[in-house]
Amino acid sequence: MRLKFHCQNRIGILRDIVSHFADYGVNVARGEVGGDHGNTIYLHLPHLLNAQLATLKPTLETIPGVFSVKRVSLMPSERRHLELDALLSSLSDPVMSIDMEGHIVAANRVAGQMLGVRVDEVPGLSLDRYLPDLDLPELIRRNNARVNGLRLKLGEATYLADIAPLHSENDDDVASLAGAVVTLHRADRIGERIYHVQRQELRGFEAIFQSSPRLAALIREARRMAPLDAPLLIEGETGTGKELLARACHLASPRGQAPFMALNCAGLPESMAETELFGYAPGAFEGARPEGKLGLLELTAGGTIFLDEVGEMSPRLQVKLLRFLQDGGFRRVGSDEETFLDVRVICATQQDLPALCTAGRFRQDLYHRLNVLSVQVPPLRDCLDGIEELANHFIDRASRQIGCPLPRLSPAALARLSSYHWPGNVRQLENVLFQAVSLCEGTTIEPSHLRLPDVGPTPGLSGIDLDGSLADILGEVEKRVLTALYPQYPSSRLLARRLGVSHTTIANKLKRHGIGEEAS
Known part of the structure; x- marks a missing residue:
């Protein structure tokens, strides 16, 4: 159990608090002082029971200078440890803190994987076994300033190291150097990193x-x-x-x-x-x-x-x-x-x-x-009036990431993009164009480069030939509607009533499209 005491900052108050637990036979495993003016005391009592706290709390609150006693889930140092652990775990690059003897003090999980050990086995390891040709502590003393882009070979991989010195005092004197934080970037992924930085600009x-x-x-x-x-x-x-x-x-x-x-x-x-x-x-x-x-x-x-x-x-x-x-x-x-x-x-x-x-x-x-x-947020199929500009944007981005010349989109490929129903929306468009850029060996993206699976819901115009005049297209739509509804309303009068038009209009359209045996 962890307790937080809001109290006066006076000499002997910690002794007065702890003595009550000693009298009760409860061990205090750890204590910390916090607050802006040292007016908060935290105690970790792993064997204190709820019933014991209920008995002791009234007595503790009568101690001169103690204003309140409450349970907390974490000690301040535990919270800082969790926040630091969460921060380090979120980093995709190896990060290590070293002391001035060249031993690793702390590291994130990615650094442990790079060194081939569990993250809890990293503290205490000497960098000499991994970097025998480089004296990092001496480099830190010699520069006593941040070093960026130092090329290192660790195992079979080449890294670019950013080294930030740590000082035990507020000044920047060499004598106060306590170590450094080292961040490693894979040299073969620098191009990818630049792309991601540009993408986030x-x-x-x-x-x-x-x-x-x-x-x-x-x-x-x-x-x-x-x-x-x-x-x-x-x-x-x-x-x-x-x-x-x-x-x-x-x-x-x-x-x-x-x-x-x-x-x-x-x-x-x-x-x-x-x-x-x-x-x-x-x-x-x-x-x-x-x-x-x-x-x-x-x-x-x-x-x-x-x-x-x-x-x-x-x-x-x-x-x-x-x-x-x-x-x-x-x-x-x-x-x-x-x-x-x-x-x-x-x-x-x-x-x-x-x-x-x-x-x-x-x-x-x-x-x-x-x-x-x-x-x-509208689906992509409702925003096709801007698909050419959006497609060119993704093509430009893909060519920069891949490192190839910028190809152009052929009119036939654009028509293919404009007629597709895009069940995966903008994310699918970006992925399709990235693949198209990687497949394109020339300077033009053609329909053959576009891998568009026929999945997801298909809009109503699927299968309708959009070539020809508007009258031809509308005629095809009309024929499909009448063909679909005629089995349910198998006479021109019933179908006319269903569609809200005259019997003569439906009879003529059925005859024109050759639907049904009778159009009267």
């Missing part, structure tokens, strides 16, 4: 291509809603860029400099989704970390949480999310302590939430809480 709404008037209208609407500090619901099919829009709204809001975290609710077991979102207390369940785990909500404090496919959320999580939206409070798994946070919630779904509410699969009250602000 345009952020927010500027990163969303607005080639279609419908998309431009969507962005204008989203820009108006972005600064409003209320839940936002983004609806749209898969691949339409809902998360990109959510990030843009976050960056354009007053929370833009705070964290943005995303959780996909689809495909996660309920218990995993709950611990990912809300975290868990120390020893919450078998196999849990002894120090517990911070959830995405706490890591996002002051920022924005994005819940994708919120329609897939389990009933239990719906209740916890509703409670958080109502008063900003929640409990970690296995904890009875209330945590209150200021986090904006943005959700996305490709499902019909009102229909799910009617079917009893989604809470009506939660839907109304999420639907304070809402935008509808």
Whole structure:
């Protein structure tokens, strides 16, 4: 059990507090002092029982200078450790902290994989066994400044190292050097990294291509809603860029400099989704970390949480999310302590939430809480008036990433893109064009380079020959409609009544298209 004492900063107050536990036979495993003025004391008492705390608490609160005693889930150092662990785990490059003897003090999981050991086996390893020809501590002393792009060979791979010195004091004197943080980048992936950096240069709404008037209208609407500090619901099919829009709204809001975290609710077991979102207390369940785990909500404090496919959320999580939206409070798994946070919630779904509410699969009250602000992202098939500009944008991006000359899109290939129904929307278009650029050996992308599977719902014009005049196309549509309905209304009078036109009109059209044995 961990306790937090809000108290006066006076000599001997820690002794007065601890003596009561000693008298009661309870061991204090660890203590920390915090607060802006040293006015908070944290104690870790692993064997203290709830019943014992209930007995001791009134006595502890009578100690001169003690204002309150309450349970907490984590000590400050444990929280810092969790936050640092979460930060390091999110990095895709090896990161190590070394001391001035060349031993590794700490490292992330990627660094452990690079060195061929578990991450808990990394501390204490000497860099000499991996870099025998380089004296890093001497390099750090000699430069006593940040070093960027130092080429290193580690095993069979070549890396570019960024080295940031650490000082034990506030000054930059060599005598205060305590070590350095070393970040390694694979040299053979620098081109890929440059591409990703360039891709992130345009952020927010500027990163969303607005080639279609419908998309431009969507962005204008989203820009108006972005600064409003209320839940936002983004609806749209898969691949339409809902998360990109959510990030843009976050960056354009007053929370833009705070964290943005995303959780996909689809495909996660309920218990995993709950611990990912809300975290868990120390020893919450078998196999849990002894120090517990911070959830995405706490890591996002002051920022924005994005819940994708919120329609897939389990009933239990719906209740916890509703409670958080109502008063900003929640409990970690296995904890009875209330945590209150200021986090904006943005959700996305490709499902019909009102229909799910009617079917009893989604809470009506939660839907109304999420639907304070809402935008509808149109599918690509409704924005084909801007597909040429969008396609050229993706071709340019793909050629830069692959490192090949920029090809152009042939008129026949453009016509193929414009007539396709795009069940995967913008994401599918980007992937198709990336593949087309990689397949194209010349300077022009032809229809043969476009791998477009016939999957997903097909729009009503599928199979209709769009060559010829408008009258020819409309005639083909008319014939298909009459052919489909005639078996259900097998006379010109019945079919005329169904379509709301005169009997003579239908009789003439049936005769013209050769439908039915009788047209009277």
